[in-house]
Amino acid sequence: MPRRPPFLVASPAQPERKRFRLMEFRQPTEKLSLYQLDGGIPWIEAQKTQADLYKWFRMDLAQESQPVAENILAVFIQPVWPVLDGDTGADVSAAPDYVYDTRRHQWQGSSALSKLSRHQLPPVLRLTLVALDERDWSRLDVSASDALAEKLQKLVNTEVFTSAVKYEADVKKLETELVNLKLGFRIFSTAVQMPAAKLMSQS
Incomplete structure (x- = not known):
């Protein structure tokens, strides 16, 4: 406003x-x-x-x-490392709770996560964007939209995407919750490579 x-x-x-x-x-x-x-x-x-x-x-x-x-409910950004042992999966252990900071060493000392991320861009970022249908919001009055907004804020802030290893399960849970709330939505996901990243770690 x-x-x-x-x-x-x-x-x-x-x-x-x-x-x-x-x-x-x-x-x-x-x-x-x-x-x-x-x-x-x-x-x-x-x-x-x-x-x-x-x-x-x-x-x-x-x-x-x-x-x-x-009408963008949330954007989730997940740092991903390729698995180098022949597996086609992805390693998300560098940001187990989705928090990735190249300066973590300044506030968390010499932890394993701070050593892995120190001045290091992740090689891949997995981006997930959740878009809502405008028509579903325009039909609601103020009180109804406020109540629904509170439910959605709680959902995306505390109930999903808090543990990186549960990514696929959280996408399904989010879809189920939005369907139960009778909201139209689209979930977009893509992977972005970071050419400047170097696959190395600080010793």
């Missing part, structure tokens, strides 16, 4: 539409603080906790984010 032109805010022809939206964080270059010196070293190198390391985007997330698409 804060981004709507003033002449549309009170227009009955353009009512407020509460929807799930895919947002993109676009921080202006002049606000980028990652490499500003802090005690003689770049700010990003000086951080010791996960919360502090993520402040650079979380503090301005609402202010500097722009809508990209409507």
Whole structure:
């Protein structure tokens, strides 16, 4: 709503539409603080906790984010390593809970995950996008859409895609839940190769 032109805010022809939206964080270059010196070293190198390391985007997330698409319930990003023993499967152990951070070593010391991810891009990212049908939302009144939104937020934030090894099962569970809620939807999935990734680990 804060981004709507003033002449549309009170227009009955353009009512407020509460929807799930895919947002993109676009921080202006002049606000980028990652490499500003802090005690003689770049700010990003000086951080010791996960919360502090993520402040650079979380503090301005609402202010500097722009809508990209409507009716996108969720996007899940899963780092994947190829299995090198002849199996056609994929290794997801580098991000068992979907959290992958190339600077994990700054807030988790010398753990196995931090060694594997240190300054290392994953070779493949599996992307899963869940889109909802606009017609199902447009027929709901405000109270009904708010109640449904709460159910969906709980579903995608706490009930699915919390364990990487359960990916296929979670896709099926999500599909079943959306069908039970009588919502039209499409689930898109693709794998994106990262050419800059190097299959190596820090010793």
